[in-house]
Amino acid sequence: MLQQESRNFIEKNGFWRLGVEPSKIIYTLSDNPWHDNIIEYFKRGIQTQTQLIEREKPVFAADLFHYVLGTLLVVPQSDIEETTVFNITKYILNLQESNGSFAFYPTNPQTEIAQVLKGQTLPTDIYSTFYALGILDMLGVMLTENQLEKIIDWLSEFQATSGWYYNLYWGNTQEHLKLQNEVTLQTLCAVSLYNFLNVERDWNPILSAIEEGLAELLYMGPMQQCLQTWEILTCDKPPTTQMINTVQEFVVSHYEVESGGFYQYLLERAKQLTGSGGKYIARYKRDQFVPHVCSSYNALQILSLFLPYSSTLYDFWQSNRSDISEFFANQSPSSDDGFGIAVRIAQYSEPFGPESTPLETLMILASSAMIEHLDEICNQLQKY
Amino acid sequence: MGPYYKALGHINVDAFLQRKNGIISLNLTDAGMVRPISQNYYWETDTSSKQVSLCPIHDQTKGKNILIPQFINLTPEAIAFIGAYDGDGNKTNNIGFAQNNPQLQDFVSKGLQVLFGDSFHSDVTILEDEKYFQGEDVVAQMTIIKEKWITQGRPEEQITDRELQEEVLLQKYASQYSNVLSDETIKYVISPHKGAGAPGKSAYEIIRNQRNSRSFLPFLLAIIKEGVNSILQDSIGSNEITWLGSPLAYHQQYLDMKSYIESGKCCYVTAGGEIRRYEIYAEQGQLFEPHIGQSNLLWIQKPNGQRFAVPVELPVSPILCLMLGYYLAEGSSSKAAYFTFRERYEQNISLGFNSSEEDTLRVFFSGLDVLFPNSRHEIITGWLVKIGGKYFPESITVAEKIGIPLARRGSKGQGAAGSIEFTEAVRDWAIAQFPLMQEWIDKFLHIEFTGAGIPRVDIRCAGFPAQFLAAVICDLLFFPESIEEFIRDR
Numbered sequence: 019m020l021q022q023e024s025r026n027f028i029e030k031n032g033f034w035r036l037g038v039e040p041s042k043i044i045y046t047l048s049d050n051p052w053h054d055n056i057i058e059y060f061k062r063g064i065q066t067q068t069q070l071i072e073r074e075k076p077v078f079a080a081d082l083f084h085y086v087l088g089t090l091l092v093v094p095q096s097d098i099e100e101t102t103v104f105n106i107t108k109y110i111l112n113l114q115e116s117n118g119s120f121a122f123y124p125t126n127p128q129t130e131i132a133q134v135l136k137g138q139t140l141p142t143d144i145y146s147t148f149y150a151l152g153i154l155d156m157l158g159v160m161l162t163e164n165q166l167e168k169i170i171d172w173l174s175e176f177q178a179t180s181g182w183y184y185n186l187y188w189g190n191t192q193e194h195l196k197l198q199n200e201v202t203l204q205t206l207c208a209v210s211l212y213n214f215l216n217v218e219r220d221w222n223p224i225l226s227a228i229e230e231g232l233a234e235l236l237y238m239g240p241m242q243q244c245l246q247t248w249e250i251l252t253c254d255k256p257p258t259t260q261m262i263n264t265v266q267e268f269v270v271s272h273y274e275v276e277s278g279g280f281y282q283y284l285l286e287r288a289k290q291l292t293g294s295g296g297k298y299i300a301r302y303k304r305d306q307f308v309p310h311v312c313s314s315y316n317a318l319q320i321l322s323l324f325l326p327y328s329s330t331l332y333d334f335w336q337s338n339r340s341d342i343s344e345f346f347a348n349q350s351p352s353s354d355d356g357f358g359i360a361v362r363i364a365q366y367s368e369p370f371g372p373e374s375t376p377l378e379t380l381m382i383l384a385s386s387a388m389i390e391h392l393d394e395i396c397n398q399l400q401k402y
Numbered sequence: 403m404g405p406y407y408k409a410l411g412h413i414n415v416d417a418f419l420q421r422k423n424g425i426i427s428l429n430l431t432d433a434g435m436v437r438p439i440s441q442n443y444y445w446e447t448d449t450s451s452k453q454v455s456l457c458p459i460h461d462q463t464k465g466k467n468i469l470i471p472q473f474i475n476l477t478p479e480a481i482a483f484i485g486a487y488d489g490d491g492n493k494t495n496n497i498g499f500a501q502n503n504p505q506l507q508d509f510v511s512k513g514l515q516v517l518f519g520d521s522f523h524s525d526v527t528i529l530e531d532e533k534y535f536q537g538e539d540v541v542a543q544m545t546i547i548k549e550k551w552i553t554q555g556r557p558e559e560q561i562t563d564r565e566l567q568e569e570v571l572l573q574k575y576a577s578q579y580s581n582v583l584s585d586e587t588i589k590y591v592i593s594p595h596k597g598a599g600a601p602g603k604s605a606y607e608i609i610r611n612q613r614n615s616r617s618f619l620p621f622l623l624a625i626i627k628e629g630v631n632s633i634l635q636d637s638i639g640s641n642e643i644t645w646l647g648s649p650l651a652y653h654q655q656y657l658d659m660k661s662y663i664e665s666g667k668c669c670y671v672t673a674g675g676e677i678r679r680y681e682i683y684a685e686q687g688q689l690f691e692p693h694i695g696q697s698n699l700l701w702i703q704k705p706n707g708q709r710f711a712v713p714v715e716l717p718v719s720p721i722l723c724l725m726l727g728y729y730l731a732e733g734s735s736s737k738a739a740y741f742t743f744r745e746r747y748e749q750n751i752s753l754g755f756n757s758s759e760e761d762t763l764r765v766f767f768s769g770l771d772v773l774f775p776n777s778r779h780e781i782i783t784g785w786l787v788k789i790g791g792k793y794f795p796e797s798i799t800v801a802e803k804i805g806i807p808l809a810r811r812g813s814k815g816q817g818a819a820g821s822i823e824f825t826e827a828v829r830d831w832a833i834a835q836f837p838l839m840q841e842w843i844d845k846f847l848h849i850e851f852t853g854a855g856i857p858r859v860d861i862r863c864a865g866f867p868a869q870f871l872a873a874v875i876c877d878l879l880f881f882p883e884s885i886e887e888f889i890r891d892r
Contacts, residue, residue, distance in 0.1 A: 078823050080805045123822050188820030189809025199798050203807040239802040288795040312802045361799050364434035368834040371800035371827040
C-alpha cells in the first residue's frame with residue numbers, strides 16, 4: 019500500500035499527531051468495519067482540497083495536513099496523482115514568508131472571509147508552520163538549510179518569559195486569560211518543530227511551565243498537548259509524583275462510564291471558570307454535554323504516556339478497556355464518510371462547527387492501533 | 403395607551419381561548435433553548451362588559467381569577483410592547499421585565515396594564531454590583547445617609563453597610579420612578595458578580611415582576627407568539643387576531659417625514675456640544691438612484707453627511723412597530739441615550755441589532771426595509787457572531803476537532819477571534835442556523851468573544867442614520883403627543 023519512501027516521511031508526522039506508529043495503523047486498517055468509508059473520505063477530501071487549490075481558492079494548512087496524512091495512510095500510492103502532489107507542494111510553498119514561516123491561509127481579496135484578514139500580509143503562525151513543514155516532509159520536499167535556519171530564528175521570538183510559546187499578533191490577550199489550547203497547542207507545535215529540526219535549547223522554562231500549570235488545565239486536549247510536549251523534551255524521564263497524581267485524577271474524572279468515552283471538560287468546572295462566576299449553573303443544564311472523539315482519543319494518548327508510571331491508570335485501563343474500545347467501534351460515519359461528534363449548543367438545531375473533521379477521522383482510523391498499543395504496554399508491564 | 407394612534411387590528415381573547423379550548427401549550431424558543439410551556443385555564447366571557455374572567459387550573463382546582471379585556475386593540479404601542487417583551491421580558495416564573503431604563507420599564511408596564519389592568523402588584527428587585535459602593539461619590543453619599551440616621555437617633559453601631567447600600571439604591575430608584583413606589587415591594591440583590599468593571603462602576607438593573615402572575619405567563623407568551631407569527635406570516639385575519647390589512651404593509655396613519663425633518667425634531671448633540679439637525683438633501687422625485695428608485699422617497703442627511711433615503715410617508719404599520727419594539731430590547735444603542743441624545747452628546751447612540759433567533763432577525767430586516775426602502779445594503783455594514791464566556795468550552799472543543807489553537811484578541815480577551823479556521827467554522831454555523839444571513843455572507847466580519855451569552859448574530863449598521871432612528875423610536879413610542887401634528891391619516 020505505502021512505499022517505503024513515503025512511509026519514512028509519514029512516520030514522524032503520523033506519530034506526532036496520533037501517538038502511534040503509522041505502520042501499526044495501516045496494519046489494522048482492514049479490521050476496521052468502516053475502512054471503505056475512511057478510504058473514500060480521504061480520497062474525496064484530498065481531491066476536493068486539490069480542486070480548491072487549482073481554482074485558486076484557499077484551503078487551511080491544518081486541514082491539508084490531516085488530509086495528506088490520512089491519504090498517505092489509506093490510499094494506495096499508485097492512486098495519488100502526481101499533479102495532486104505537485105499542486106499541494108506548490109500551494110504550501112506559496113504560503114511561505116521570507117522569514118521562513120508559513121501562513122495558515124493565503125490572503126486573497128476574493129475569499130469569503132477576507133474581511134477578517136483585511137490588510138494583512140501572509141498570516142503566519144507557529145502551528146501553521148508546523149503543519150506546512152509536515153506536509154512538505156510527507157510529500158518528500160526538503161527545504162534548504164538556509165530556510166530551516168530562518169525558521170529556527172523566527173520561532174525563538176515567540177517564547178514568553180513564562181516558557182510558553184504563543185503568537186501575540188493573532189492573540190494578544192494577557193497570558194493568564196488566554197484560552198488554554200492556544201498556549202498548549204502552540205507550545206507543542208513549537209517544540210515539535212525544534213525536535214523536527216534537531217534543535218537543542220534550554221527546555222527548563224517550558225518544563226517548569228507545564229509542571230506548574232498542569233493542575234489548572236480544564237480540557238483533555240490541552241492536557242494531552244502538555245504531556246506530549248513533556249514527553250518530547252524529557253525523552254522518557256519519569257514524571258514527578260505530583261504530575262502522575264494530577265494526570266490520573268484528570269483522566270479518571272473525565273471518563274463517562276455509560277459510553278466508554280472521555281469528556282473534553284467537566285461541565286460545571288469549565289463553565290464556572292469561563293462563564294459568569296458559577297452563579298447561573300442551572301442555565302447550563304440545557305447545554306448538551308457528551309464525550310467527543312478528540313477528547314477520547316487524547317485520553318488514550320495520555321494513557322500511553324502514563325500507564326508505565328501509574329498503577330491507578332493501569333487498573334483503570336484494565337477495567338474499562340472493552341468499553342473504551344466499544345466507544346470507538348460504535349462511532350459511525352456521517353454523510354461525508356468522515357467521523358466526528360457534533361458540538362451542540364443549547365437547543366440550536368444546527369451543530370456548532372463541523373460535524374466530522376479529518377483529524378477525528380484519523381483518530382477513528384488509528385483507534386484500533388492505539389488500543390493494541392496500550393495492550394502491548396500493559397503486557398510489557400506485566401512481564402516486568 | 404395614548405389616543406394618538408388608531409388600532410391596526412385586535413385580539414379576540416375569547417376566540418383565542420375557545421380555539422385552544424383553554425389549554426395553552428407552546429414551545430417557546432428563546433436564547434437557543436426550546437422551553438415547553440403549558441397551562442390550562444377556565445374562562446368566562448361577559449359580552450356586555452366585554453371582559454373575560456380568566457383563571458388558571460391546577461390539579462382540577464381553579465386558581466385566582468383576573469379580568470382581562472375581551473378585545474385587545476393592537477395599537478402601535480401594543481405591537482411594540484409585544485416586540486419589547488418578547489425580546490427582554492421574563493419567560494419563566496412571574497410576568498416581568500428586566501431593564502435599567504425607567505422610561506422603558508414604564509412603557510412595558512403600561513403594555514401589561516392594557517392586558518391585565520391592576521390585577522397584579524409589582525415586586526421590584528434592584529440589582530447592583532458590590533464594586534459600585536466603592537466609588538468616591540457613593541461612599542460620600544453613604545456617609546451623609548449614615549450621619550442623617552445618627553442625627554435621627556439611630557445608634558451608630560446598629561447601622562450596617564448593607565442597609566446603607568440599600569438606601570443608596572432606593573434613593574436612586576425613587577428618583578427615577580417616584581410615581582410608582584406606593585404599592586411596590588422592593589428587594590435588593592448586591593453581588594460581586596453583576597459585571598461592574600471597576601470600583602464605582604455600576605451594573606444597576608431593575609427587575610419589575612408582577613406578583614403572583616406566574617400562572618398567567620403562558621397566556622401572555624402565547625398571545626405574544628400568536629401576534630408575532632401573524633405579522634411574520636402576513637396573515638390578515640383569523641378568529642383570534644384580526645388585522646385591518648396586511649401586517650407587513652397596512653397602516654392607518656403615517657409620519658409625514660418632510661414636516662418631521664423640517665421641524666428640527668430629528669436632531670442630536672455633537673461631541674463639541676453643538677445641536678445638529680438632519681436636513682433634507684432632495685425631495686421626492688428630485689434624485690434618482692437606480693437601485694432605490696425615486697418615488698415616495700425623501701433624501702436626508704446630517705449636515706455634510708452621507709445622504710440616505712427615507713419614505714416620504716413613514717407608515718405606522720404592524721411590522722414597523724414590532725421592529726421598533728424588538729429594537730428597544732435588542733438594539734445596540736444605550737436605552738438611556740434615547741431620552742438624552744437631543745440634549746447632550748451621547749456616544750452610545752448607534753444602529754445595530756443582535757439576536758439568537760431567525761424570526762427576530764427577519765423582523766429587524768423587514769423593519770429596516772420600511773425605514774430605509776431598498777437601502778439596507780448601504781445601511782448594514784457588517785455582521786459578526788458574538789460568543790459569551792459560558793460557551794468557551796464548546797468553542798475550544800471545536801478548535802480541538804479542527805486541530806488549531808484558539809486565539810483571541812484584546813488584552814482581556816474581549817476582542818475578535820484570531821483563529822481563521824474557527825472563524826470560518828462558526829460563520830458557517832451561523833448561516834446554517836440563521837439561513838437569512840446567507841444574503842449577508844460577504845459582509846461577515848469576525849467572531850467576538852464577549853459577555854456571557856449564547857452564540858448569536860450581531861448586526862452592525864452605518865452611523866449616519868443612527869440618531870434619525872433614535873428620534874423616530876423615541877417620538878413614535880414614548881412621546882407621540884410631541885409629534886401629533888406630523889402624524890396623518892391615510
